[in-house]
Every structure is written in structure tokens, then in C-alpha cells.
Amino acid sequence: xRTRRKQPDVPAxxxxxxEIVPGLWMGGHEFRSRTGQAETVLVRDEFxxxxxxxxxxxxxxxxxxxxxxxxxxxGPLDGTQLAGVIRLARAASEALDEGRRVLVRCYHGYNxxxxxxxxxxxxRGHTAEEAIRLIRAxxxxxxLHNELFVDYxxxxxxxxxxxxxxxx
Numbered sequence: 383x384r385t386r387r388k389q390p391d392v393p394a395x396x397x398x399x400x401e402i403v404p405g406l407w408m409g410g411h412e413f414r415s416r417t418g419q420a421e422t423v424l425v426r427d428e429f430x431x432x433x434x435x436x437x438x439x440x441x442x443x444x445x446x447x448x449x450x451x452x453x454x455x456x457g458p459l460d461g462t463q464l465a466g467v468i469r470l471a472r473a474a475s476e477a478l479d480e481g482r483r484v485l486v487r488c489y490h491g492y493n494x495x496x497x498x499x500x501x502x503x504x505x506r507g508h509t510a511e512e513a514i515r516l517i518r519a520x521x522x523x524x525x526l527h528n529e530l531f532v533d534y535x536x537x538x539x540x541x542x543x544x545x546x547x548x549x550x
Contacts, residue, residue: 392524395490398423400521403506405478408499408521410491411441423487430482433470435494456493456528461547468539471501478506491521493528500526500535510535 398421399409407429415421425432425442432443433450443449450473452466459467474484486502488494496517503513514532517525526532534542 392490392492392527394420395492395522395524399485399487399491402499402517402520403478403503405481405483406474406499406502407483407485408491408495408517408525409485409487410489410495411436411438411487412490425485425487428483429485431474431477431484433474433484433486433495433498435470435486435488435498454494456488458530459534459542459546461543461550464534464539464543464546467498467501468543470498471505471539474498474502475505478502490524492525493531496521496526497531497534501539504535504538510538 394412394414395410396414398413399407401407409423411423412420413423423441427444427447429443429447431448433452435452435454437451437453450470452470454463454467470486474486477484486495486498500510500513500517503516504510508516514526514535
């Protein structure tokens with residue numbers, strides 16, 4: 383399964399991660415340093431829960447940090463993949479309720495992590511549009527540039543999951 387498309391017109395983010403709401407962070411495996419060079423992001427113990435949507439060994443977190451891995455493509459998702467996104471968003475929201483620091487990450491920290499973070503925000507009372515605006519304001523204007531993921535959020539992930547399962 384291909385998990386990342388090369389999109390040369392989409393710039394790497396300026397930092398490894400950004401706080402979207404208190405305790406909920408969104409990030410990636412690579413960012414652009416002040417010198418303009420690509421830098422690798424290594425997570426150690428900065429967070430209590432790390433959710434990874436792209437399997438890349440050697441990027442952390444440290445042993446002992448709760449780590450959920452659910453590789454999904456930056457493209458159309460099937461019902462099982464959407465169910466995993468819903469579960470991750472629920473786990474992130476529950477961790478926030480417990481006062482834990484949560485990082486949701488993918489390659490650049492734009493689309494896949496944005497889908498999980500946005501759904502967590504919707505679970506916490508935001509509308510899909512509010513969640514999308516907040517993520518773009520706090521992470522990057524490039525966040526959630528995958529229009530299919532925006533469509534999933536606008537329809538509601540449970541509805542999108544049902545429709546995907548019916549189409550299978």
C-alpha cells in the first residue's frame with residue numbers, strides 16, 4: 383500500500399509539531415529548518431500518547447510512551463481505515479480528558495494527522511468547519527489540503543465510513 387504521494391508544490395512545515403488546542407498536538411516526521419533544509423523529527427518523551435499514521439521505524443517515541451500506529455494512505459480510505467481513524471480520535475479525546483499530552487503525526491503533519499485531530503475536535507464539540515479552520519491556523523495553511531479528507535469531515539466520519547463500506 384502506498385502511504386505518501388510526492389507533492390513537490392506542498393512545502394514541508396516550519397516546525398516538527400504545533401499545539402492545536404491545549405494538550406493536542408499535530409506533527410510529522412520531517413520539517414523545514416530555519417536554513418531551509420529538511421530535518422527529521424524524532425519524538426522522545428515529550429508526549430504521553432503518540433499516534434502515528436505512517437510507519438517509519440526509528441522516529442520514536444521512547445520506550446514507555448503509549449504509541450498507537452495505524453498506517454493509512456493520504457488518499458481514499460476504506461471502511462476499516464476510517465474505523466481506525468475514528469478509534470484514534472476517540473483515544474486522543476479521552477487522553478485529553480485525562481490531562482495527557484497527545485501528538486498525532488503523519489509524514490508532514492498535514493492530512494492524515496489533520497483528519498484524526500479534526501475528528502477529535504468534532505467529538506469535543508467543534509463543527510467540522512471550525513476544526514478545519516483551527517488546524518489550518520495553528521499548524522499550516524497547507525493542513526488538510528487533501529479535499530477528500532475535508533469531504534469526509536464535512537459528511538462526518540461515521541457517515542463516510544458507512545458509505546465506504548456500502549461501496550465495497
